[in-house]
Amino acid sequence: MSDLLRRLRGRGWRLTSQRRVVAEVLDGDHVHLTADEVHLRAAARLPEISRATVYNTLGELVTLGEVLEVSTVGRAKRYDPNARRPHQHLVCSGCGTVRDVHPVGDALGDLP
Template identity: 35%
Template structure:
């Protein structure tokens, strides 16, 4: 988890103006990986109660545009944000409770999946989402089926 000073340095390094809302949003994303926008707004408002929804949305868009934050949106889910960027990792999503976890690339470096036919594209990222049940939901399901 970066300090406020480190968040400020990250913003400057990305040529973004350092503002309290941007620092708070970046910090909230670091503190709450895979959080949705409403969760980030709640986290930011714990430090900056007056911040508007629009300011948080604008900050998330700016942070995503410069690569400090990654936006993911598994099928059927709202957008979520994470601070783990630049390593082309993937995600696993629980079908029951919706929890999301990071999964490292299975093969090699980015892109870890080589397209069988790239159609002339210069591919620099592969996105894979694995679906299943998290350990807690598996235990819960097993307990229900074996009373």
């Protein structure tokens, strides 16, 4: 079970099959998917999941503070499951790719 699913269960969030598959799709440190990308991946695992369910679940996860909503100019919002560690986002103006950028102090702490 992923960290996200464990946290949600610990908060008493009802883990329906639809909610579970959305959380599983978002699992990972460097995932910044649009709602449509989440729906596409979720539907590959659970064909009956609706786009509305994905949007509603993402909204709930954002409200709970478990997922960050990343707004980009002229592009679809992206969803970042890395809500626990403070960071910024670098957005490529060409392709729209979103990358996490951690404070320099974090990077320096990893040096020998």
